[in-house]
Amino acid sequence: MLSKKTKYGLKALTYMAKKESKKPVLISEIAEEENISKKFLEIILLQLKNSGFLGSKKGKGGGYYLIREPEKITVASLIRVLEGPIAMLPCVSLNFYEKCDDCKNEETCSLSKLMIEVRDSTLKILENKSLADLTNSTMSL
Amino acid sequence: MLSKKTKYGLKALTYMAKKESKKPVLISEIAEEENISKKFLEIILLQLKNSGFLGSKKGKGGGYYLIREPEKITVASLIRVLEGPIAMLPCVSLNFYEKCDDCKNEETCSLSKLMIEVRDSTLKILENKSLADLTNSTMSL
DNA sequence: TAATAGTCTAGTTAATTAGTAGGTTTTTAA
DNA sequence: TTAAAAACCTACTAATTAACTAGACTATTA
Numbered sequence A, B: 001m002l003s004k005k006t007k008y009g010l011k012a013l014t015y016m017a018k019k020e021s022k023k024p025v026l027i028s029e030i031a032e033e034e035n036i037s038k039k040f041l042e043i044i045l046l047q048l049k050n051s052g053f054l055g056s057k058k059g060k061g062g063g064y065y066l067i068r069e070p071e072k073i074t075v076a077s078l079i080r081v082l083e084g085p086i087a088m089l090p091c092v093s094l095n096f097y098e099k100c101d102d103c104k105n106e107e108t109c110s111l112s113k114l115m116i117e118v119r120d121s122t123l124k125i126l127e128n129k130s131l132a133d134l135t136n137s138t139m140s141l
Numbered sequence C: 001t002a003a004t005a006g007t008c009t010a011g012t013t014a015a016t017t018a019g020t021a022g023g024t025t026t027t028t029a030a
Numbered sequence D: 001t002t003a004a005a006a007a008c009c010t011a012c013t014a015a016t017t018a019a020c021t022a023g024a025c026t027a028t029t030a
Helices: A004-018 A027-033 A038-050 A075-082 A110-126 A131-135 B004-018 B027-034 B038-050 B075-082 B110-126 B131-135
Strands: A054-057 A063-066 B054-057 B063-066
Touching (some): A004 A027, A004 A038, A004 A063, A004 A075, A004 A131, A004 B110, A027 A038, A027 A063, A038 A054, A038 A063, A038 A075, A075 A110, A110 B004, B004 B027, B004 B038, B004 B063, B004 B075, B027 B038, B027 B063, B038 B054, B038 B063, B075 B131
Antiparallel strands (some): B054 B063
């Protein structure tokens, strides 16, 4: 399951991507429109800024804005920043690999092959879906 | 990510399914072979018993045994019992559905369609993979 | 220079995870 | 019939994470 942080982050970015104008968007506006705690959203957007997805401007007329084009931002990359691993087990994660301390040898582990299969089918979707895809509600399945 | 409980449970059941004889298997044997804390494994196997996957026998010569044939037990059903929802969001879970309290309407939620897609591709794998599939290490991908 | 709006520090509360300790009950075999 | 075996039950615990909250600080702009 995705944490609320990840969910809120994705919703906030989608909200920003939907806006035509390039003007900075207020945290408070997003918080209100998407029913997210403003203080919590502050933390999330700051993290997305520090990860290179967002830029910000302080003071009046300030806010957050997308640095890259929505088409160039995959959902997979956002989940990795907000949530961490996408795989179901650390030992089959591509970006957050961790060795199993209980497995005798990973090659013969009964679970790892299955979990690699699940990981790949999930990545096939998430790597090919961009923020731009989230903005149009008539997204093809 | 799957919890260790789920991972241990799947590994323990796989270990049991691998055995040819129908004789009960000791918790302590599984714990030792799979490097799982025995006390923790007790809890897990008891839960699998209460969920109808395992039977047990007390006393000497006792232990746990599979009630159904490994071919008839899907990995999806095991994960649901041990872990809970397979979906990435409660609002797209088939077996553990929960309404989003922040979404204005679920139909137009940008995330839900994507998460349904991920859910379905994961289920396609996990519903069609049985305990028996986990026992042969030459499982086809 | 005052209002605006992001940033930083430092918490809190509740839930979950991953166990541990130790005793009880049931069954089997000597 | 009794002792050992092995599951079962009750009740903790420690560590981590999730989901926030409060309040002060800093930069910008009208």
